[in-house]
Amino acid sequence: MSKKLTVADKRQDKCxxxxxxxxxxLMPERFALHLIRCAKNHPGSKMVRCPFNNTHLFSSDTLQHHVESCPDRAYFVRYTTPDKLPLPGPSTGKFFVESAEDWDAEPPAPTYNPEDHCRESFVIRNPQGASPSARRQFREQERRRFIENNKF
Incomplete structure (x- = not known):
């Protein structure tokens, strides 16, 4: 006699x-979409949706009891009566932290200019939007610059 063992899915208890x-x-995140699709397969059912949460479906007999005890009713009550909410606690006040740093001062380093960097670092450049003769002349100047500085 062999015993059949089943391994329960860890998500099974969340269904x-x-x-x-x-x-x-169903998993809770798929439940709302499933209700829409499953309602089409059961057109004769007398299920009524809760006014506070569309995923709560009940028969018309038990809906009144559910509406009185629905956990999502609190959100609706809080939304409709914001003046009856408890007042926020006293503010803690503003505080100031002493620091020797001055973030408004100019940085000691100069700003970065990519053209100057490429010109000084022997980066291969490609002129954009120039005419063919201007590109040819630029490439010739670049070749001379590289040869003069023994980088080619």
Whole structure:
């Protein structure tokens, strides 16, 4: 006699049963989309949606009891009556941190100019938007510059 062992999926305990068909077990993030699709397969069901959360579906008999005890009702009440919210606690006040750094002072290094860097570092450059004769002349100048400085 052999025993069959089943390994439960770690996500299995997070699944929610579909109100239309309890055999449908879904992850919470897929539940809302499933309800839309599953409702099309059960057009004769008398399920009514909760006004506070569209994923709460109940029969019309039990809806009144659910609306009174719905956990999402608190969000609606808080939204409709913001003046009855508890007042925020006293502010802690502003504080100032002493520092020797001056972020407004100019940096000691000069700004970076990419053209100057390429000209001084012997980077191969390609003139953009120039005519063919101007490109030819530029390449000749670059060859001379590289040869004069023994970089070619």
């Amino acid at each position: 929610i049963a579909c109100p239309y068909d309890p055999l449908h077990r």
